[in-house]
Structure formats: structure tokens, C-alpha cells
Ligand SMILES: Cc1cc2nc3c(=O)[nH]c(=O)nc-3n(C[C@H](O)[C@H](O)[C@H](O)COP(=O)(O)OP(=O)(O)OC[C@H]3O[C@@H](n4cnc5c(N)ncnc54)[C@H](O)[C@@H]3O)c2cc1C
């Protein structure tokens with residue numbers, strides 16, 4: 001039997017360590033090389049989200065490598081959005097009408113460590129840390145690395161190179177500089193950035209907010225969110241404009257002003273954040289952007305996956321889930337692999353690109369939905385109706401959120417098209433007063449379905 005190829009994977013983040021494990025399970029020789037220190041031994045989380053919303057697409061990928069149960073053991077279920085209004089009232093808006101459909105809060109470090117531990121157990125995987133990739137020569141399948149401590153440089157050769165080195169990918173930069181093929185690239189930054197803060201557990205170690213929810217303080221321009229951690233704390237993230245509005249990252253220049261801002265907009269959260277002023281200035285402000293590029297592969301020797309191929313804004317809680325799903329889709333492409341990598345890479349991109357483009361756009365939609373629409377009565381009415389449809393007629397109706405998050409058998413592109421049409425139909429019917437309380441739920445559903453079909457027909461889509 002032909003010996004399987006040597007594979008070099010750049011970046012041992014979430015996607016890279018999952019890919020390394022899967023490729024090793026398939027019998028390839030894998031070298032996984034990471035710029036940062038081993039996160040199981042050193043804490044340098046700066047600049048990354050501490051916890052993540054983990055849902056069906058990500059869970060499916062963990063199942064592929066046999067780690068679904070271990071991952072779910074370290075999760076906290078979040079059944080819905082807990083909306084906090086400015087008067088300090090709260091209400092829970094479920095993510096689905098079905099009890100078993102919820103998203104999970106998981107620690108980035110714990111999940112990454114789980115994958116690294118399992119990959120390390122494989123005798124055909126080697127992992128190196130503190131080695132930054134500087135450049136990749138895809139035509140020759142060679143990559144240059146620099147040791148973080150000694151600053152020494154070395155070149156590593158392989159049969160194939162996978163770039164899973166995140167939004168600032170070194171492989172992607174090298175592809176951009178390789179003028180032997182046409183490489184398309186776009187990067188769009190939002191005018192908003194993010195800052196991570198925290199709510200510590202109470203003195204008794206209890207959660208100070210409802211544990212099983214993703215908390216949102218929608219304030220129109222800006223918003224605050226909080227996700228629970230296993231130790232009873234919450235990781236709080238402020239999404240705020242860099243330079244616009246009365247308060248922004250540029251003009252909050254003192255601890256007093258940070259506290260004043262929170263006291264004005266998030267008074268209930270502020271009561272639980274005694275260290276806000278200090279944390280605000282100790283923690284970094286991160287940018288939020290979308291990266292799209294094509295092709296994802298070059299010379300039949302290298303391939304971009306995860307954020308390096310398609311970084312998205314975090315608002316759908318799908319970046320990692322999509323990066324994990326990449327591994328599932330690539331694994332399916334490997335089923336038809338006949339030895340020609342260029343063909344396999346092309347087939348993978350063909351199957352995947354429309355869906356990662358769609359989740360990038362959906363994530364921008366959800367930015368507006370979270371920070372503005374969740375506070376609007378018409379939106380709340382729509383969500384209530386959708387939840388009722390899902391409860392009573394789960395096979396006949398799935399909201400956009402449910403299609404994207406819980407129906408992993410449907411691609412993001414289809415979820416976007418159907419979901420957007422449904423949203424438009426519902427909002428149209430509600431605002432025109434065509435849905436009224438005299439109607440049965442079944443009659444309301446019929447009307448929404450007909451209006452959705454009409455909207456889809458207008459854009460020539462038939463399901
Ligand atoms: C604020 C925020 C919140 C988020 N929340 C969610 C969420 O709730 N749910 C969700 O699904 N997604 C979320 N995401 C998105 C998620 O973080 C990413 O989609 C995911 O981390 C992508 O995984 P990756 O392995 O492709 O990249 P990364 O996790 O960024 O990993 C890349 C790895 O490559 C290493 N690396 C980088 N450059 C080099 C180099 N030159 N040489 C060697 N190694 C290198 C990095 O150190 C890192 O370890 C969020 C993102 C942000 C910013």
C-alpha cells in the first residue's frame with residue numbers, strides 16, 4: 001500500500017488541532033506547529049474570546065473524531081437570550097421552541113486542550129509550540145518558522161501544508177504574494193471593536209445571573225453580552241464603536257468615564273462588576289472583521305481552513321462551529337480522494353465556499369438583530385410566534401436561528417435564503433396587521449408559509 005502523505009498543519013488553534021486529530025485518524029503523518037506556547041501549560045488568552053457558543057455543527061465535528069461526549073461534559077447549556085432592558089427588567093427569549101435545542105457555553109482553552117490531548121495520544125502526530133510561521137512556499141511545500149525564544153529560523157518540508165493559523169494567516173499572506181495564480185481577497189472591518197470583562201461568582205461561588213442563558217443588553221448602537229463559565233463566573237463582552245456616539249472606545253479615557261458609561265446604559269451589570277474601571281483599561285480592545293478569499297488552495301499542495309480562509313464577525317456564535325464544520329466537509333471530500341490533491345481541494349472549496357460566504361453575511365445580520373432588534377416590540381412578537389410554531393409544528397417550521405444553529409444537515413447558504421425570506425414574510429404580515437389574535441396558530445402558519453413561498457418565488461427559489 002502507498003505510504004500516506006506527510007502533512008504540515010500551521011496553527012494549533014481550534015480548527016488546526018481538530019484537523020490534526022482527524023488526519024491522524026485517517027493514517028496521515030501529521031506535524032502540527034503553533035506560534036504560541038502550549039495553552040495547557042501557559043495562560044496567554046489575551047486577544048481571544050475566553051468562552052464560545054458551541055452548537056450542532058461544532059458538535060457534529062467533535063462526534064466525527066469521537067469527542068462529542070467529552071466536549072459536552074464541559075458545556076453549560078444556554079436555552080435562550082436573556083434580554084436586559086435599560087430599566088433593569090429581564091425576559092428570556094428561547095433559541096428554539098423545542099427544549100432539546102439550545103446552544104452551549106464552552107471554554108476555548110478547555111476545548112482546545114481536549115483536542116490537543118487527543119491528538120498527542122496518536123503516534124503519528126507531533127506537536128511543536130512557540131514556532132511562528134513566517135512564510136510558505138506552496139509550490140515546493142515548504143514553510144519557514146521562527147522560534148519565539150531563540151529567534152532561530154528553520155524550514156520544514158512536507159507533502160501537503162494546511163493553514164489553520166487564524167484571521168491573520170501566514171499561509172494566506174504567502175498565497176497573496178504568489179503571483180503565479182490569481183488570488184482574490186477582501187477584508188472588511190466593522191467600526192465596532194470588542195473588549196472582554198468579567199462578572200465573578202458570588203462569595204458562595206454561585207452564578208450572579210441566570211446560569212443557562214446568553215445575556216444581552218441591547219442598546220441600539222452598542223451592546224453588552226455575557227456567557228457563563230463552569231466556575232460560576234461570566235465572561236462579559238462589550239461591543240462598542242471605536243469613534244462614534246457619545247461614548248466610544250476612543251473617548252472613554254478614564255476609569256470614572258467607563259463607570260459612568262456602564263451606570264448610564266448597563267446599571268444592573270455594573271452592580272456585579274466592581275472591577276470594571278480597572279478591567280476596562282487592563283484588557284485589550286479587539287477588532288472585528290470579515291475576511292473572504294479565493295482560491296483556498298494553491299499548487300495542489302496547500303489549503304486554508306477555518307478563520308484563515310473565512311474569518312467572520314462573532315455575532316452568530318458560529319466562527320468556530322463553521323471552522324469545525326470545515327473539517328467535516330473536508331473529510332467527506334477525502335472519501336472521493338483518488339490521489340490527486342488539486343481535485344480534492346477544488347471539490348472541497350466547491351462544496352464549502354457558498355456556505356462560509358453565507359455565514360459571514362448572516363453574522364453581520366445578527367449584529368443588528370442583537371444590538372437593536374431584540375429590544376423592538378415587533379421583533380419580540382415575531383420571535384414569540386416563531387417559537388410557538390416550532391413548539392406546535394416542529395417539522396413544518398424552523399426559524400432562521402434554528403436553521404442556522406440546530407439544523408446542521410442544511411448548509412448555511414440554504415439556511416440564509418429560507419431564513420431571510422421567512423423573516424421578511426413574518427415582519428410584513430405583522431406590520432400590515434394580517435396576523436391577528438382571532439386566527440388559530442395553524443392559520444397563522446399557513447399565512448406565513450404562503451408569504452414566504454411568494455417571497456422566494458420573487459427571487460426564483462423553489463423548495
Ligand atoms: C470575540 C469573539 C467571540 C467569538 N465567539 C464565538 C462563539 O461564541 N462561537 C463560535 O463558534 N465562534 C466564535 N468566535 C470565532 C472563533 O473564535 C473562531 O472562528 C475560531 O477560533 C477559528 O478557529 P481557527 O482555528 O481557524 O483560528 P484560531 O482559533 O484563531 O487559531 C489559529 C491558531 O493559529 C496560531 N497562529 C497564528 N498565526 C500563526 C503563525 N504565523 N504560525 C503558527 N501559528 C500561528 C494562533 O496562535 C492560533 O493558535 C469568536 C471570535 C471572537 C473574536
Ligand SMILES: NC(=O)C1=CN([C@@H]2O[C@H](COP(=O)(O)OP(=O)(O)OC[C@H]3O[C@@H](n4cnc5c(N)ncnc54)[C@H](OP(=O)(O)O)[C@@H]3O)[C@@H](O)[C@H]2O)C=CC1
Nearest residue numbers: 035036037044046047130148167168287288289290291311
Ligand atoms: N480580521 C480580524 O478580524 C482579525 C485579525 N487578527 C489578526 O491576526 C493576527 C494575530 O493576532 P493575535 O492572535 O491577537 O496576536 P498574537 O497571537 O500574535 O499575539 C498575542 C500576544 O501573545 C504573545 N505571544 C505570541 N506568541 C507567543 C509565544 N510563543 N510565547 C509568548 N508570548 C507569545 C504576543 O507577544 P509578542 O508581542 O511578543 O509577539 C502578544 O502579546 C494579527 O495580525 C491580527 O491583526 C486578529 C483578530 C481578528
Ligand SMILES: Nc1ccccc1C(=O)C[C@H](N)C(=O)O
Nearest residue numbers: 052053081214314315316317366
Ligand atoms: N457567542 C457570541 C459572541 C459574540 C456575539 C454573539 C454571540 C452569540 O452566540 C449570539 C447568539 N448566537 C445569539 O444570537 O443570541
